[in-house]
Amino acid sequence: MNDTTSASLNDPAYELDRAYVFHSWSAQAALTPLVIAGGQGSRVWDYDGRSYLDFSSQLVNVNIGHQHPAVTQAIIDQAGTLATVAPSAANLMRGEAAKRIVDRAPARFNKVFFTNGGADAIENAIRLARLHTGRDKVLSSYRSYHGNTGAAIVATGDWRRIPNEFARGHVHFFGPYLYRSEFWATTPEQESERALRHLERVIQSEGPTTIAAVLLESIPGTAGVLVPPPGYLAGVRALCDRYGILLILDEVMAGFGRTGRWFAFEGYDVTPDLIAFAKGVNSGYVPTGGVIISESIANDFETTVFPGGLTYSGHPLAMASIVAALDAMENEGIVANAARIGRDRLAPGLAALQEKHQIIGEVRGEGVFWALELVADQGTRAPLSGVVMGRIKTELLARNLLPFLADNRIHVVPPCVVTDDEVAEALAIYDEVLGLDLLA
The missing domain is CATH 3.90.1150.10 (Aspartate Aminotransferase, domain 1)
Incomplete structure (x- = not known):
């Protein structure tokens, strides 16, 4: 921890924040942010x-x-070797990070498109689904959070969507939540069956040939850690197959160890078409995220240009942190x-x-x-x-x-x-x- 010579830094850290930092999802005058100076393992501390x-x-x-010492050292080492590189270049660390992610994904996934975080991972998963299907609409749950960018925030179901509805083609439905069931269900099996029937009716009513993808958090996180009831995710997969719709699973919060599995969906007998990730892949040490792309979708762009990109896609410091984090998680x-x-x-x-x-x-x-x-x-x-x-x-x-x-x-x-x-x-x-x- 910090010694007493740093104790006075609590005050200027707080004062500088209140003077110059504009915080997310907040009325600025009401804020009293906690000062965090350092951390180790499961603990953080202030300057005192x-x-x-x-x-x-x-x-x-x-x-x-x-x-984590392996991850911080990997970032330091990469900064001393190559601190940044354009996404059009090939870089060993980027390839190593992509390979480690693909190695943990289902067999038919073979490519990773890197982004700067979870929200733009969702943006690009939606873009890929629309380009692959030639359709426009995206169905997502009211009880969800997918990020704070154009399509991601409109795909979100909670209150944050309403003042930000600028993107097109989004339709919402109710997912399962037995404790506060929308379907008058009394058992997990009944909740699953009725939620699936509700989703199918939404698909039918919107017109299946207009729908590019169903987008779901494998386990909705911010909405309440809503563990899906038996058969629900497999049932969504079956509906998507029946109507020619892609399934995007958002693993941004639930992925890379959070559920005690590499991916949360591994516990629910389901394989998606696209997987969005961020957060746990490197524990946020450097901003990063991405989309893991199944082979059939990746093949669309072998001879056709993918119309998307980011200056910092596959940033080498982020890639080094992914490699070190995934290796440490495996080895330890x-x-x-x-x-x-x-x-x-x-x-x-x-x-x-x-x-x-x-x-x-x-x-x-x-x-x-x-x-x-x-x-x-x-x-x-x-x-x-x-x-x-x-x-x-x-x-x-x-x-x-x-x-x-x-x-x-x-x-x-x-x-x-x-x-x-x-x-x-x-x-x-x-x-x-x-x-x-x-x-x-």
């Missing part, structure tokens, strides 16, 4: 040395943990650790909290990707108010836990390298805070 257990993974992206058993932590620690620990605290309406998730849905009343399932959620955040921070809160939920999303002791520490903090008289 106050440490927080990071159970947000920042924006659910620091899968390998903060400051980090994905397996996420699976074990989810199965043996988080699943039983969060279930025990639900038994103890009436404020928890539902627990759902897998790996290191969980949500506690908080309610004012278990009978009516009325969501906890924003005011009370604000109190919860304050109390968690006061106990040195950095949380991820969305709407009426606590998302329990530590790095994949989190230890048993760190999980126990976090569970004890959640237990204490949720036991307070928060509704008073």
